[in-house]
Amino acid sequence: MDDLYRANILEHFRDPHHKGVLEHPDASYEDISTSCGDRIRIDFAISNAHIADVRFDGQGCAISQAAASMLTDMLPGLSLDQALALDKQAILDELGISVGPSRQKCATLGLNAMKRALAGDHWVDEDEEDF
Amino acid sequence: MTATMSGIREATDPSCTPTVTATATAAIAHDSAIDWRAVKADFPIFDHEVGGKPLTYLDSTATSQKPRVVIDTLHEFYSHHNANIHRGLYALSEAATAMYEQARAKVARFIHARSSREVIFTRNATEAINLVAYSWGRANIGPGDTILITEMEHHADIVPWQILAQEKGATLAYIPLDPATGTLQMDKLDDLLTDKVKLVGVVHVSNALGTINPVEEIIRRAHEVGAVVLLDGAQSVPHMPVDVQALGCDFLVFSGHKMCAPTGSGVLWGRRELLNAMPPFLGGGDMIRRVTMQSSTYAEPPARFEAGTPAIAEAIGLGAACDYLSAIGMANVRAHEVAISQYALERFAEVPGLHIFGPLDVRQRGATFSFALADVPPHDMASILDSEGIAIRAGHHCCHPTMFALDVAGTSRASFYIYNLNEDVDRLVAGLHKAAQIFGV
Numbered sequence: 001m002d003d004l005y006r007a008n009i010l011e012h013f014r015d016p017h018h019k020g021v022l023e024h025p026d027a028s029y030e031d032i033s034t035s036c037g038d039r040i041r042i043d044f045a046i047s048n049a050h051i052a053d054v055r056f057d058g059q060g061c062a063i064s065q066a067a068a069s070m071l072t073d074m075l076p077g078l079s080l081d082q083a084l085a086l087d088k089q090a091i092l093d094e095l096g097i098s099v100g101p102s103r104q105k106c107a108t109l110g111l112n113a114m115k116r117a118l119a120g121d122h123w124v125d126e127d128e129e130d131f
Numbered sequence: 132m133t134a135t136m137s138g139i140r141e142a143t144d145p146s147c148t149p150t151v152t153a154t155a156t157a158a159i160a161h162d163s164a165i166d167w168r169a170v171k172a173d174f175p176i177f178d179h180e181v182g183g184k185p186l187t188y189l190d191s192t193a194t195s196q197k198p199r200v201v202i203d204t205l206h207e208f209y210s211h212h213n214a215n216i217h218r219g220l221y222a223l224s225e226a227a228t229a230m231y232e233q234a235r236a237k238v239a240r241f242i243h244a245r246s247s248r249e250v251i252f253t254r255n256a257t258e259a260i261n262l263v264a265y266s267w268g269r270a271n272i273g274p275g276d277t278i279l280i281t282e283m284e285h286h287a288d289i290v291p292w293q294i295l296a297q298e299k300g301a302t303l304a305y306i307p308l309d310p311a312t313g314t315l316q317m318d319k320l321d322d323l324l325t326d327k328v329k330l331v332g333v334v335h336v337s338n339a340l341g342t343i344n345p346v347e348e349i350i351r352r353a354h355e356v357g358a359v360v361l362l363d364g365a366q367s368v369p370h371m372p373v374d375v376q377a378l379g380c381d382f383l384v385f386s387g388h389k390m391c392a393p394t395g396s397g398v399l400w401g402r403r404e405l406l407n408a409m410p411p412f413l414g415g416g417d418m419i420r421r422v423t424m425q426s427s428t429y430a431e432p433p434a435r436f437e438a439g440t441p442a443i444a445e446a447i448g449l450g451a452a453c454d455y456l457s458a459i460g461m462a463n464v465r466a467h468e469v470a471i472s473q474y475a476l477e478r479f480a481e482v483p484g485l486h487i488f489g490p491l492d493v494r495q496r497g498a499t500f501s502f503a504l505a506d507v508p509p510h511d512m513a514s515i516l517d518s519e520g521i522a523i524r525a526g527h528h529c530c531h532p533t534m535f536a537l538d539v540a541g542t543s544r545a546s547f548y549i550y551n552l553n554e555d556v557d558r559l560v561a562g563l564h565k566a567a568q569i570f571g572v
Contacts, residue, residue, distance in 0.1 A: 004514060005569045036510050036526045037540045059540055061510035062570075103514060 004097050005062065012066035017073055020055045029117035033109055038064045042072075042113045051075050051083055056113075061106050063099065068110030070094045080118055086111065165463050171550040173198040173455075184520030187558045191548035192338050192366060192499045193524055194388045197452075201391055204451040208444045216443055217417060217434075231443050234450025235433070241453040242364075242383060243374040244400055251399040251406075251433040252446045256365040257287040259384035259399035260332075262412045262436060263361055264291035267382075267401075270410055271359075272329055274300035279323055279358070280332040281315055282308035282536045283342065286529040288332045288363045302327070306349075308536040313340045313489030320352060328358045335367035339530040339542070340489035341499035343367075350379050359405070365389055369456075369548070370497055371465040375400055387445065392452035396445040399436070406432040413438040456549075464549055468498035471547045475500060475556045482563050484572050488542060498547035501528070504563055505572035509543040515569060516562040523559075 022028075025043035032039045038060025045053035054075045056068045071091060075083055088108050092099060099107050171177055174196045177186055188196060214224040216231045232247070239247035253259040268291075272278065278292045282305050296303040304323055307316045324331075331353040336343050350360045361382040367373055368383075369390030375383050382405070387396030401409075411418055411429050415438035420428040429435045456464065472493045479485055484505035490496045504512060509525035516523050526541040527534045534541060545559055 004518075005511070010570065037534075038510070039540075061508040063511070063514075100514075103510070106510065 004099070004103075006097060009062060009066040009095060009097070012069040013062040016056075016065060016069040018055050018069065019057065021057050022053065022055050025055075027117040029113045031109055031113035031116060033060070033064070033105055035105065036060065038106060038109055040064065040068050040110045040113045042068070042110060042117055044117055046080070049080050051078050051080070056110060058110075060109070063095070063103055063106040064109045067091050067095055067107045068113075071110045071114065075114070084115060084119055086114075165459060165467065167467060167549070167552060170459065171552065173200070174550050175199055175202065177550065181520050182518075187519070187521040187555050189545040189547065189551070189555065189559060190522045190524050191369075191389070191551075192528075192544065192546035194394065195369065195391050195548055196550060197393070198391055198455050200455055201393065201448050201451045204448050205393060205444050208447055213444070215440055227443060230447050230450075231441075234446045234448075234453075237450040237453040238398055239400075241457060242368065242398075242400055243376055245376065246403065248431070248433055249400055249403050249406065251401070251436045252441050252449075253384075253397040253399050254395055254442065255386040255388070255397035256363060256384040257386075257397075259382075259397055260287055260361065260363070261291045262399055263382050263384075263401070264295045266409045266412045266436070267359070267405065268292075268295045268330070269299075270408075272296075272299050272301050275327065276301045276329045277304050277325065277327040278302070278330050278332070279304045279306065279328045279353075281306040281334065281344070282532045283315065283337045283340065283344070284332065284334050284530070284532070285338055285363065285365070286531070287365075288334060288361075289532065292330075292332060301329075304328075305532070306333075308533060310537050313337075313342050313537075314495070315342075315344055317345060317348070320349070324352055324356050324358070326356050328353070328356055330361065331358050332361045332363065334363040334365075335373070336370065336497045336499075337489070337530075337533070338366050338499065339528040339533045339544070340501055341496040341546075342489050343495055343497060346380070347378060354379070366497060366499065369464075370461075370468055372461040381405055387449035387452060390449075390452055391455055392449035393442075393445040395442040396449040398449075401432075403432070406436075409435075411438070412436050415439045417441075459549065467549060468547060469493050471551060471553065471556065472496065472498045472500075474553050475545075475547070475559075478556050478560045482560060482567070484567065485563060488537060498551075499544065500546070501542035501544045503539065503542060504566060505570070507566050507570045507572065509541045511570070512543040512566050515566045516559070519558065519562045519565065521558055521562050 022043035022045055026046040027044040030041040040058035042056045044051055054072045056072055091107055091111050176196045212227050214227045216228040235250050236247040239250045272295055278296055278301055292303055307319055309316050333346055333349050335346050353360045359381040362380040364373055364383050364385040368385040381402050383400040385398050388394040418430050418435050418438040420430050479487055486503045488501040513523055513525035523543055523545045525543050
């Protein structure tokens with residue numbers, strides 16, 4: 001358990017990177033977890049189909065906020081296709097912890113907001129499975 | 132199917148206790164009659180560790196654990212008595228019908244109803260409220276009428292009324308919550324209780340704050356303007372003596388699964404005159420008197436409101452749960468929760484940065500504690516406590532308006548019941564210290 005709250009996660013929670021909003025974002029989305037009420041808004045400045053700048057704002061648990069902060073570190077400079085190719089595992093690897101099923105939605109809240117912002121209607125939920 | 136209860140040395144009859152909220156001192160005097168550790172031993176879930184730690188279950192507000200006698204009742208029913216009820220012309224069905232109706236009578240006695248015909252089995256309290264909103268509400272609420280509820284309601288006592296108000300052009304008004312005390316602003320009642328108010332819906336004990344609301348006063352004053360009162364007893368019926376006749380409410384709803392019974396068992400109690408005048412909720416078998424090609428006449432209550440095969444075993448399990456709790460005595464249950472609340476509040480005071488929402492006087496609250504520890508987010512608190520084998524709930528508790536009033540996104544919530552002991556409080560407090568250490572608060 002103490003592993004779930006490793007120093008890097010608490011550092012990102014206490015001192016998040018890219019926290020804030022962009023005045024005129026090219027893409028933006030706010031996602032709210034229906035189960036816990038955690039909220040992440042993510043704003044993008046996009047130039048030549050690449051991410052020029054990113055900000056996130058939100059409220060919620062340490063996992064959701066730290067994961068969003070770490071995500072924003074990964075994004076600047078990526079092409080939209082590269083950003084959309086990031087999956088749940090990329091976030092979990094960055095967190096460096098094993099996250100139980102009840103907390104996976106926390107870890108992927110920022111990722112899902114990013115996909116909604118960048119892909120709009122074509123986005124598929126990370127947690128949706130095809131049957 | 133006998134309700135064996137090892138936790139009792141000297142049981143008192145709960146029907147001798149007409150008071151709705153036992154006072155702390157009187158209740159604690161009763162408390163000594165019960166061996167609560169033996170009560171805990173009645174619940175098989177505690178026989179096993181969770182993740183190598185003993186289970187500290189502090190989420191009974193969401194659902195209670197089940198005593199062996201209730202689990203055995205389900206097993207015995209399906210092993211020896213299973214048949215569909217009503218109209219079966221064979222012994223097995225007649226016996227199952229009798230058991231189902233006996234369970235109804237047990238529920239009626241448990242809440243001191245005049246008659247078991249006032250007891251309707253539903254899936255849960257939510258379905259019971261929806262039944263009232265759909266049946267009584269559609270027949271009695273019109274344009275310009277007001278439905279008055281409170282900012283402390285569970286979504287189950289908000290959304291059905293929103294749907295009804297939107298459909299009928301009625302107004303949905305709220306008795307506000309005082310965020311500082313976690314109690315209703317009763318001084319607003321005079322302005323809110325106009326003659327337009329046709330129904331008042333109020334939660335007896337808040338699932339988010341633990342607050343015991345002054346429902347006797349609300350019922351009396353609502354009746355003065357001719358309104359009908361629905362009491363949400365989901366967090367009171369499992370925890371304290373509730374007497375519908377003494378309270379004078381018009382409808383009472385509660386869930387069996389929060390009072391030691393199986394999931395899928397819930398109750399709507401309604402005053403006979405109201406139920407008799409109400410149109411059906413769901414249409415189907417069992418709720419009719421005669422069906423022709425174009426129309427039907429309907430059965431008397433309670434059958435009118437129990438279309439289709441009900442949750443038979445679960446209802447019989449609820450009857451067994453009523454027997455079990457009655458053997459302990461609901462005044463004793465309340466006394467135990469007052470005592471554990473007193474101890475919890477004393478221990479909580481030792482934790483720096485811990486804020487308890489809701490009343491701090493145990494006479495004004497149930498054993499449900501919403502709290503915030505500095506800025507530790509509720510979900511992280513729940514994960515850290517889970518690693519210690521402690522099950523709590525975190526979030527909005529299906530009470531968005533309550534959370535808005537408190538100006539928080541959510542809270543952490545620990546709730547205590549008959550199988551909890553002071554050592555569970557100690558484990559919780561140790562877990563709080565661990566969370567404080569991890570988050571550096």
